Amino acid sequence: MLRWYSIWMSLFFLLPVAVDGQQKANYKLADKYSVANAGSLLYSRAVKANYIPDSDCFWFSYKTSRGGEFYHVDPRKGKPVHLFDREKMAAQISELTHKPCNAxxxxxxxxxxxxKNVFTFWANQVQLSYDMKTGKCTEVPRQKPGTQQQKPHNPLSILYSYSSDRAYVAYAKEHNLWLREESAPDSLARQITTDGVQEFSYSDDASGDGKRIFTTRARWIKGTHRMFVIREDIRGLETLLLVSASAAGRPRMVTFMTGNQKYTMPGDKKVPHYELSLIDAESGKITKVAIEKWQDQYLNFLYATKDGAYLYVQRMRRTRDELDICRVDTKTGEVTVVLNEVCKPNFNDRNLSISFINDDNEFxxxxxxxxxxxxxxxSADGKLKRALTVGDWMAEKIVRIDTNRREAYVIGHGREKEMHPYYACLYKVHLDGKNDIKLLTPEDANHDVTFSPSGNYFTDNFSRVDLAPRSVLRDKNGKLICQLAEADLSALFASGWKMPERFTVKAADGVTDLYGVMWKPFDFDSTRQYPIISYVYPGPQMDALDLNFTATGNHNAALAQVGFIVVNFGHRGGTPLRSKAYRTYGYGNLRDYPLADDKSGIEQLxxxxxxxxxxxVGIFGHSGGGFMSAAAICTYPDFYKAAVASSGNHDNNIYNQAWGETHHGVTQTVKGKDTIFSCKIPTTGELAPRLKGHLLVITGDExxxxxxxxxxxxxxxxxxAGKNFEMYVxxxxxxxxxxxxxxxxxxxIWYYFAKYLLNDNRADYYTDIDDYKNE
Incomplete structure (x- = not known):
């Protein structure tokens, strides 16, 4: 009887259909389209232009199922040509290096x-030269060792900073700034500062012991014998530690972050402070610039004029809702505010930028x-001349400014109403009042452009999740010069792979459009019903929505093959690439803002x-997606049945100060002479008593x-809260x-969702993690 029971159980676990009529998890198909395996079916997807010196001509390599090819492009001739015959080149390489070469x-x-008709390269540790006119490849003669007396190498030279005329050398020692004339020995160096200490240092190694010479954070002002330095005071700030226990030997404590090894959290009383100083190398005079305006302000360097007369720096409130652009006279230290800007509730740090034109005549x-x-x-004095871009769309970044033609080339999103608003398009914008903004990349796709050295041409790589990558060459006015390449997806399609689908749903407000991508099993059967899993990353500094072509969608293509519909779509507050209202939707509500939109979108689908x-319904994500997944299954316990939350920031009160205070907000309260900052962010743990479904928590211990x-x-x-869940470290x-x-x-992730959404618990009985391969 026991024997027959064992046979019956073995057959049960091999059945392709579960008791409820749903298909068993297809782990083998999922493995076929994992990142590692699907990647082997892909070839080149973009053209990288390698420009020939003093020229707009370039070469690029591109691989397809037929192998790798090398091309030469002269924009004036309007088409790519082979850089060489690869069969003949391989034969010559083999002959010259005496080793086989695969064409x-x-x-x-x-x-x-x-x-420009000759190039050199290395093959099999031999340097060769190729003449494009003759098609001949020759070995480059090895240079004989020179007999000229070499100047002894000073191992400390890489730690020295030289003035532009190399008259002075600067470095840091004992956390202070030292200077000497270039021709003088180190013994005649002068100690310029005396107030440098550990963690408030003139050295780039601010947390070190200062005993050895190190590079200085002071920087030379070009064309002068003056320097400027922004010192960061991190004294008294706390560290955050981890235990490294998996390696051999005694477990040890390690610092949580690199850099200054200090870690501030939202609402911390002690945070970094900044000081700007000017140093005259000739006189040794130090001028402390009166730059502080707000308590706990942020300070960063923007620009130095070519004549060295002025520095431009930006200072910002800790609340990140007001800033000044300041011009600093490098001789006197006088500070002039050329621009004050207020942006409630907070600035978009990702896109905030300034570009100086003709030195600092305009910006x-x-x-x-x-x-x-x-x-x-x-204008230079901070007077507004005009808006260069206008309308209900987002100008994201300037990729080139042509000061002679008075034109700027700008990446924008959402201006073309028939396109996905996240897609990057290139526009030409006039600086002198002409409002004829011109679209230069018309294809309905996400564009990535790179200009030639002269600015007369640019390469354009574009694609969508449902459009194969293509590469073209255009002139500065957007005119198509030639097609460069198109990705070869033949091996991918031959394997049974299928494109994901784009979709649009409404946010929970019933008005705002949300954009997404859907992955289906490649053996999809329209007569069946499938569980749906939402892959999430809520931002708000960015979201994880795929815009470009992808064979894997990271986890998503493989996870879908297990037997799910997998979707990934944006949520209000999840990206800075749309309107300010959209970007700031989650401000003050950092835990909960994306949850209703995710539920509403799934219901609509x-x-x-x-x-x-x-x-x-399942949900999973990593990092911000991890905390969203856990919060979602606790907030809507009757809707989400299973969630996987990996490396989630479930308590943003102990995440980094800048992220938490920027996106949730920090309250500033003045009590007498004291200014107090506070920040309290709701945690996922507060929702724990509401959990009903199945939650898997994963984290790395380091x-x-x-x-x-x-x-x-x-x-x-x-x-x-007495909840049952699973966790892996x-x-x-x-x-x-x-x-x-x-x-x-x-x-x-595959096994967890298969168990709780497909009712397939075979993986619980696997001895090895990949035992599905033996079924």
Whole structure:
């Protein structure tokens, strides 16, 4: 009887269909389209132009199923031509290096000199030269060792900073600034400062002991014998530690962050402070610049004029809602505010930028004052001349300024109403009042452009999740010069791979459009119903929505093959690439802002597509997506049935100060002479008593971005609430998992959702993590 029971159980686990009629998890198909395996079916997807010196001509390499080819492009001739015959080149390389060479997989890096018809390269540790006119390849003679007496190398020279005329040398020692004349020995160096100490240092090694010579954070002002330095005072700030226990030997404490090894959190009383000083190398005079305006302000350097007369710096309130652009006289230290800007509730740090034109005669400033990100032209004294871009779209960044033609080339989003508003397009904008903004990249796709050295041409790589990558060459007015390449997807399609689908749903307000991508199983059956899983990353500094072509969608293509519909779509507050109102939607509500939109979007998709089972909904994400996944299943416990939350920042009160205070907000209170800052962000652990579904929490024990303590705090709250859940700690892993730990994590996501959304628990009985390969 026992024997027959064992046979019956073995057959049960091999059945392709579960008791409820749903298909069993297809782990083998998922493995076929994992990042590692699907990647082997892809070839080149973009053209990188390697420009020949003093020329707009360039070469590029591109690989297809037929092998790798090298091309030469002269924009004046209007088409790419082969840089060489690869069969003949391989034969010559073999002959000259006496080693076999595969013509399909040539791996060389051409280097052009003055003769634009000749390039050199290395093959099999031999330097060769190729003449494009004759098609001949020759060996470059090895240079004989020179007989000229070499000047003894000073190992400290890399730590020295030289004035532009090399008259003075600067370096740091004992956390202070030292100077000497270039021709003088170190023994005659002068100690210029005396107030440098550890963690408030003139050295780039501010946290070191200062005993050895080190580079200085003071920087020379070009064309002068003056320097400026912005010192950061991090004395008294606390560190954040991790335990490194997976390596051999005694477990040890390691600092959480690199850099200054200090870590400030939202609402901390002690935060970094900044001091700006000017130093005259000739006289040794030090001028402390009276730059402080707001308590705990941020300070960063922007620009130094070519004549060295002025520095431009930006100071910003700790509340990140007001800033000044300041001009500093490098001789006197006098500070003049040329621009003051207020942006409630906060600035968009990702896109905030300034560009100086013709030295500092004018500058272009990016602002969301209209409710959309746009560029504005100012005179040197801070007087507004005109808006360069206008309308209900987002001007993201300037990629080139042509001062002679008085034109700027700007990447924008959302201006073409028939396109996805996240797609990057290139526009030409006039600086002198002409409002004829011209679109230069008309294809309905996401564009990535690179200008030639002269600015007369640019390469344009563009694609969509459902459009194969293409590369073209255009002139500065957007005229198509030639097609350069198109990605070869033949091997991918031959394997059974299918494009994902784009979709649009409404946010929970019923008005705002949200954009997404859907992955289906490649053996999709429209007569069946599938569980749906939402892959999330809520931002707000960016979202994780795929815009460009991708064969894997990171996890998503493989996860779909297990037997799910996998979707990824944006949520209000999730990206700075739309309006200011959209960007700031989550301000003051950092835990909960994206949750209603995710639930609403899934409900709309289930109403639209009968193959989606609204009663089997999962959610997963990493980092910000991890905290959103855990918060979602606790906030809507009857809607989400399973969630995987990896490396989530579940308690943003112990995440970094800048991120938490910028996106959630910090309250400033004045009590007498004291200014007090406070910040309290709701945590995922506070929602723990509401959990009904199945939650898997994962973290690396050496995560130096989101401290593992954040996951442990959530776990503690779940235990205290009497909840049943699962947790894995990946030893030796930082924020991004690697190697076998990464595979373990990905497999566990497959298995977890298969168990709770497909009712397939085979993986619970696997001895090895990848036992599905033996089924």
């Amino acid at each position: 399909r997989d040539l791996s060389i890096t051409p280097s052009f000199g003055k003769d 272009i400033w990016w602002s969301e004052r209209s409710g959309w990100g746009h560029y504005y032209l100012y 289930a109403d639209r597509y009968p193959f989606i089972d609204i009663n089997r 995560d130096n971005n989101v401290h593992p303590g954040q996951s442990l705090r959530l776990v503690s709250a779940l235990i205290d 990946l030893p030796g892993q930082a924020h991004l998992y690697k190697g076998k730990k990464d595979l373990f994590w990905r497999y566990k």
